[in-house]
Amino acid sequence: MSAAAILTSLDGAVARIVIDRAERGNLLTLDMVAALTAAVRAVPADAKAVHLYGAGADFCRGRDPSGSPQTATALDVRERLIAPILLLYDAIAACPVPVVASVNGAARGLGAALAGACDVTIACASARFALPEMEKDLPPTLALSALLRRVPTKALSYLVLSLEEIDAATARDIGLVSRVVEGDAVAGARPLLGTLASRSRAALVAVKDYLRAAPDLGPQPRRDLAANLLACVLSSREA
Structure with missing residues (x-):
């Protein structure tokens, strides 16, 4: 999968970053993770906000394991599989201006962590969030590292250990989401983005x-x- 599936553009003072792999639920390959990190780091110096969203019905259904490099040691795993995801979270935190995520449909695993890591997260009422890694007995520690400052520990523990999918209203109540809107979350973020652009x-x-x-x-x-x-x-x- 080409990293070209990450699209960037500038709409006035708002830098737009789109995960453009709708036919696969915007699953992120490691190449796409690297491209997304580069896009966040390359936000123009005169931008006042970043708008991140997925094309199609879903925000991001997680990481695509296909094409992952073969690894032999713990050091390989950390350097080739884990570091790219942590660098993405770091890039969002280090971005000088607010990063606003619009979440339609599913945000699972890496997608849920990515949405929660942004400064503001706008979700449509039908959006769904899950951290399902424990289904495969994989502790989602990377996602937890991105969400720990946003979501109370009790709520995070339940989300991970119960394997339950939560709706947008519940995600808002625990701090994973900032605001829930009716209809499309991309359109729902426009008033906020307009306010940011005017500041x-x-x-x-x-x-x-x-x-x-x-x-x-x-x-x-x-x-x-x-x-x-x-x-x-x-x-x-x-x-």
Whole structure:
């Protein structure tokens, strides 16, 4: 499967990234994971938001195991199978502007983790989420690493261990989804994207910087970071 299945475009101040493999439920090969990572890293410097979604009926049904490299050692597994997925999560976290996911249909495994890793996740009311890896006795630790800051541990534990699929409303209630909309989630994200496009990029970057770093800081460093970021934005407006 060619990495060309990841499509990118720029719509004004919004960078669009589309997983374009609808005929396979947007299953991601490792080449596509690498291409998706590269697309997030290559977001134009003047973009104010990223809009990520899948073509067709589903957001992403997970990782496609076909074509995976043969591995012999734990080091091979980590370097060739695991590292590309972690690099994708890192790229989303490091993207300076908000990454907004629109979820229609199924978001399973890697797809659920990818949706939850984004800064804002808009889901249609009929969307479904699952972490089904334990069906094959595979602990979904990579997905957990992406979701642990978003979803309470109790809810994550149940989602993984029960093997249950949850609906969009439940996903919103546990913090996996930001908002549920009627109809198409791509269209449902447009008001938010329009709002982001109308804001100062410096202010958007500061919000993301704070939300990324502050949870790992103590009370005083958290206050200092808040003050410093606000001072930088205010001084840039006055310059």
